Amino acid sequence: MMASTHTPSALPSDSVAGDVAKLAAAAAASQAAESAEAEAYEKTHVHGVYEAIAPHFSATRYKPWPAVASFLQSRPPGAVGLDVGCGNGKYLGLNPSVYMVGSDRSASLVALAHSRGRQLQEQQAQEAKKRIAQGELDATTGTGGESSGAAIATEVLVADGLSLPFRERAADFVICIAVIHHMSTRTRRQEAIRHLLRCVRTGQAGQPGGQILVYVWALEQGNSRRGWDEGGEQDLLVPWVLKSQQKQPKRLKQRKGQKRTRDQDSSGVAASNNSGEAPPSEATAGATTAATEPDPGHTDPVFKRYYHLYRKGELEEDVLAAGGAVITSGYERDNWWVVAANEPLPSQST
Amino acid sequence: MKLLTLNFLTCAVKTCKSSSDSFPLHPKDAELASDDVEVNPELLVNLLPRLDWKALKTTSAEVFLPSCIYPLGFPQLPDSPPTIEQLQSDDKLLKDLHSLLMETNLMEGKLVCGVCGHEYAVREGIPNFLLPSHLV
Numbered sequence: 001m002m003a004s005t006h007t008p009s010a011l012p013s014d015s016v017a018g019d020v021a022k023l024a025a026a027a028a029a030s031q032a033a034e035s036a037e038a039e040a041y042e043k044t045h046v047h048g049v050y051e052a053i054a055p056h057f058s059a060t061r062y063k064p065w066p067a068v069a070s071f072l073q074s075r076p077p078g079a080v081g082l083d084v085g086c087g088n089g090k091y092l093g094l095n096p097s098v099y100m101v102g103s104d105r106s107a108s109l110v111a112l113a114h115s116r117g118r119q120l121q122e123q124q125a126q127e128a129k130k131r132i133a134q135g136e137l138d139a140t141t142g143t144g145g146e147s148s149g150a151a152i153a154t155e156v157l158v159a160d161g162l163s164l165p166f167r168e169r170a171a172d173f174v175i176c177i178a179v180i181h182h183m184s185t186r187t188r189r190q191e192a193i194r195h196l197l198r199c200v201r202t203g204q205a206g207q208p209g210g211q212i213l214v215y216v217w218a219l220e221q222g223n224s225r226r227g228w229d230e231g232g233e234q235d236l237l238v239p240w241v242l243k244s245q246q247k248q249p250k251r252l253k254q255r256k257g258q259k260r261t262r263d264q265d266s267s268g269v270a271a272s273n274n275s276g277e278a279p280p281s282e283a284t285a286g287a288t289t290a291a292t293e294p295d296p297g298h299t300d301p302v303f304k305r306y307y308h309l310y311r312k313g314e315l316e317e318d319v320l321a322a323g324g325a326v327i328t329s330g331y332e333r334d335n336w337w338v339v340a341a342n343e344p345l346p347s348q349s350t
Numbered sequence: 351m352k353l354l355t356l357n358f359l360t361c362a363v364k365t366c367k368s369s370s371d372s373f374p375l376h377p378k379d380a381e382l383a384s385d386d387v388e389v390n391p392e393l394l395v396n397l398l399p400r401l402d403w404k405a406l407k408t409t410s411a412e413v414f415l416p417s418c419i420y421p422l423g424f425p426q427l428p429d430s431p432p433t434i435e436q437l438q439s440d441d442k443l444l445k446d447l448h449s450l451l452m453e454t455n456l457m458e459g460k461l462v463c464g465v466c467g468h469e470y471a472v473r474e475g476i477p478n479f480l481l482p483s484h485l486v
């Protein structure tokens with residue numbers, strides 16, 4: 001809730017009212033400052049990193065999560081979907097009978113997603129022409145083929161998860177995979193979920209509303225080598241090692257020198273901890289120092305991304321706080337996920 | 351960016367969303383390109399009820415008027431959307447809609463909000479909706 005400078009009339013005296021107003025104004029100011037700080041922090045420890053590691057990151061992200069794939073496959077034909085934080089676009093076009101638009105904060109990842117989608121489109125068009133030439137299939141009726149038609153994976157744009165450009169209540173579903181855990185305060189994480197909920201249709205009599213699928217990294221990763229588990233620190237900087245044997249992307253080279261996120265401290269494998277939910281000032285300060293080249297010993301450059309690891313039940317709490325209703329939720333390989341919708345109309349306040 | 355997608359985009363500025371003038375965004379200095387896209391009749395038919403037809407009419411008029419190039423058989427979209435049955439039985443209509451929604455791309459130019467006037471750049475078919483700090 002944004003603090004307001006409006007003074008409630010029921011207060012006993014003017015002086016108290018004045019104090020309340022002052023307090024409210026101060027709270028608003030500090031909230032704004034906090035949010036600006038959180039934003040700046042994420043710029044360095046999330047957005048900047050993804051811009052820098054985009055091609056490398058993308059090369060490692062091609063397998064869809066099973067829970068996400070089955071969610072997408074079960075959407076009805078003609079459904080309109082959004083992928084907020086689409087990365088390289090691996091989920092776009094997964095189900096050819098739905099239409100999806102992807103958005104991401106990283107222009108580099110969006111560009112990768114776009115060219116990938118266009119390649120798919122060209123390929124499909126050529127194959128369709130071939131089939132028509134062979135007389136196997138009439139393209140306009142779609143008879144004879146085992147596929148239900150061409151998938152759309154080209155539609156991507158650059159946007160911030162807290163300032164989305166999507167027409168409200170127009171989508172049938174939204175997926176948001178491995179995104180919310182990059183927001184550095186709980187207020188922002190809940191706000192992000194609220195934005196997702198605003199994108200989907202509300203339920204009408206006899207017709208359920210649109211659904212969102214949110215997927216975040218879990219604190220409980222007992223089966224992984226990362227060593228995180230219940231009771232541990234939830235706010236971490238997790239290193240991404242840009243392997244030198246990996247072909248160095250040329251975009252990265254061009255940006256050398258102006259990169260503020262490069263961090264030479266490759267020893268921080270265990271990740272440096274945050275205290276509470278405030279962006280760690282130490283890490284922020286460290287990140288604003290001059291960019292460092294990989295050292296002469298050819299240490300692979302390490303980028304640290306901020307993560308909030310969700311503990312059991314926390315994602316559901318955030319959905320409720322954002323005004324959503326949990327439909328199902330679960331755990332899949334080191335991640336918590338939730339399928340949610342807007343609260344049914346009668347109890348809706350906005 | 352396909353013209354279809356413009357039917358689902360609005361201004362990213364919070365205070366604009368409540369105004370109906372923020373949708374659709376208005377293409378400016380638009381450079382269009384036509385793609386070769388395989389027809390997906392099932393998808394098109396199912397998408398039809400989800401389109402904002404009035405906005406689509408506005409967009410196609412604004413996009414094509416300056417260049418006077420109408421790729422379609424009909425110079426203007428009809429006032430009301432075709433029914434699903436019409437779309438299923440009229441091959442030409444299906445192809446025209448496919449060409450408009452799926453094959454027509456906004457490659458370069460701007461998308462302008464009718465409320466705040468902010469211009470979102472479109473480059474190489476990708477619109478950028480990141481806001482300057484004073485609009486966040």
Ligand SMILES: [Zn+2]
Nearest residue numbers: 361366463466
């Ligand atoms: Zn606006």
